[in-house]
Amino acid sequence: MVWPRVNRFVQLLPGSVGSRSTISREIGRHGGHLKYRAVRADDRAWRNAKRPKTFVLAGNLCLQQVVASKLKEDWSPVQIAHWLVLEYPDNKTMRVSHETIYRSLFLQARGVLKKELITHLCRARTMRNPRNATHQGEGRGGIIDAVSTRDRLAEIEDRAIPGHWEGDLIYGSNSTYIATLVERHSRFVKLVKVERKDTDSVVAALIREVHRLPGQLVTSLTRDRGMELVNHKTFTMETDVKVYFCGPRSPCQRGSN
DSSP states (O other): OOHHHHHHHHHHSSSOOOOHHHHHHHHHHTTHHHHOOHHHHHHHHHHHHHSOOOOTTTTOHHHHHHHHHHHHTTOOHHHHHHHHHHHOTTOGGGOOOHHHHHHHHHOGGGOOSOGGGGGGSSSOOSSOOOTTOOOTTSOGGGOTTOOBGGGSOHHHHTTOSSOEEEEEEEEETTTEEEEEEEETTTOOEEEEEESOSSHHHHHHHHHHHHHTSOGGGOOEEEEOSOGGGTTHHHHHHHHOOEEEEOOTTOGGGGTTO
16 A cells, blocks of 8 residues: 555655645556656656646637626626536536636737736736735835835844834824834834825825934834835935835834834
């Protein structure tokens, strides 16, 4: 039997490499535990990966027409994929994943679904981002020339001297907003009432508050990537305070706040 050998094999492996069933199927596909050779299995995997495959919607005109008609009715790709399984339970040729539908829309080189159908999606984006995509190195949220916290001076990182602040925007009920300012060295906190959450209102309120403080006590400000500080260049020009931004999905980089 393969299973006892596979169980023992998984137990001996360092770290997590996958489930026992995954390894068992891999061994079974390549001759079983007596004939399995890793080199031959790897070579076969590379050959299979290079095999040209017909795009599922390009090779099935009926499926292509059904998907297009549902998109025109403002169905989402996820709804279409599930509906096909229910509508054609015994016909596996009438199946397509929602990711394949998205790719056929956003990768026009495939020339399967017309680009105009994108406007029927709930979010009419012009690009499709993979689920595991990251925004590292990008000006996420439309913040142009955002300077990362990685570029802060050492004196900011170790809280050695006062004058370096962190900030955020608090949303309250009835459309009320408060901008927070926390001094990293002393942990002193200031709350700034803001009329609206748009960047002009927030930046103007912060400029007024900074001008009330001694200049030597405000030399830098660290923020997350909220759109309320998209006009950070105006803030820096009016106050001479350098603004640093946390990495995407990393608000803990301004932990005092």
